[in-house]
Amino acid sequence: MSVPLLSVQDLSVVYPGSPPVRAVEGCSLAIGRGEIFALVGESGSGKSTVARAVAGLVRPAQGQILLDGVPLEGLRGAAAKTARRRIQMVFQDPDASLNPYHRIGTSLAEPLRVRGIKDKAAIEARVSELLAMVRIDRALLDRRPRELSGGQKQRVAIARALAMEPELLIADEALSALDVSTQAAVGALLRELRDRLSLSILFISHDLLMVRHLADRVAIMRGGQILEQGVCGAVLDAPAHRYTRLLLDATPDLARGGIDLDAEEALLDTEGDVA
Ligand SMILES: Nc1ncnc2c1ncn2[C@@H]1O[C@H](COP(=O)(O)OP(=O)(O)OP(=O)(O)O)[C@@H](O)[C@H]1O
Ligand SMILES: [Mg+2]
Structure with a gap:
């Protein structure tokens, strides 16, 4: 078997304090290139x-955490910096990753400058490409975050992460603050980016409906441990663990097929437009 892009092996994390918090204990997972891996749990x-x-x-x-088979912990200097660049995060609140005083164009140009692109025309061209990737109209370039909808802001936050040309995107509840139809549209966008860029995505969500439509594989977490993991359909159709069944029972729409991301693709063309 080929080496996965990301491999997490027997990971434990303890937050200091009295008493210390054992937040994660003995978790292992692997994410292949172009794979969407969901992490679900209370x-x-x-x-x-x-x-x-x-x-x-x-x-x-x-x-250990390995990227392309190389442990991240041992990396120093330029190698560590490169590894960091290859993994980017998008959070629940797009306001956390966008400067409220900066115009959208400035927010997208900044990571390009950090990456050493100095030429103004090259930056402008790349900003346009990034906007097109997340289906945001160029007319929004001069707006500030408060002048955008929640969905538009999250698209800009995704574009900002993509500016670093990541191979792994971590979306931590990135859809959770959006209304239902916007969630579906941004979910469809993530899937499209995976297809076009062979991007791997660690998709963290409470929403089993979205997970079912988006993810290739899923891991169910509880109390810092992974209870079960596997191909999304298999785990959600025939859960091995009682806790997974409880989670599924709390999502009755899942049994009825839930939302249809393909039908939501149509929204992709309109949601990012100028409001
Ligand atoms: N900085 C911190 N210091 C101490 N304990 C923390 C810290 N961050 C998280 N924890 C604790 O670690 C455990 C796991 O938290 P974590 O944020 O990873 O959960 P989560 O699954 O992401 O939850 P949510 O769905 O609410 O986002 C919790 O018990 C939490 O209280
Ligand atoms: Mg969380």
């Missing part, structure tokens, strides 16, 4: 902590 189960460890924001107490 509040406090450790989903964001796994994401933070993968993004290098918290240190593992135990275990």
Whole structure:
């Protein structure tokens, strides 16, 4: 079998304090190129902590995180910086990743400058490309975040992450604050980006309906541990664990087929337009 893009092996994370919090214990998962891997579980189960460890924001107490088979922990200097660039995060609140005083164009140009692109025309061209990728109209370039809808802001936050040319995108509840039809449209966008860029996505969500339509594989977390994982359809149709069945029972629409992301693709062309 080929080496997965991301491999998390026996990860444990402990937050300091008295007493210390064992937020994640012995979690292992692997994400292939172009794969959407969902992490599901109740509040406090450790989903964001796994994401933070993968993004290098918290240190593992135990275990390893490997990118293309290379342990992240051993990397220093330029190699560490490159590995960081290859993993980008999008959060629930797009306002957290966008400067409220900056115009959208400025927010997208900034990471390009950080990456060493100095030429103004090259930056403008790349900003246009990024906007097109997330289906935001160029007319919005001069707006500030408060002049955009929640869905538009989240698209800009995704474009900002894409500016770093990541191979793994971590979407931590990135759809959770959006209304239902916008969730479906931005979900369809994530799937499209996966298809076009062979992007791998760690998709963290409470929403089993969205997970079912978006993810290739899913892991169910509880109390810092992964209870079960596997191909999304298999786990959600025939859960091995009682807790997964309880989660599914709390999502009655799932049994009826739920939302249809393909039907929502049509929304892609309109949602990012000028309001
Ligand atoms: N910085 C921190 N310091 C101490 N404990 C923390 C910290 N961040 C999270 N925790 C604890 O670690 C555990 C896992 O939290 P985490 O944020 O990973 O859960 P989650 O599954 O993402 O929850 P949610 O669905 O609410 O976002 C919880 O018990 C939480 O209280
Ligand atoms: Mg969380």
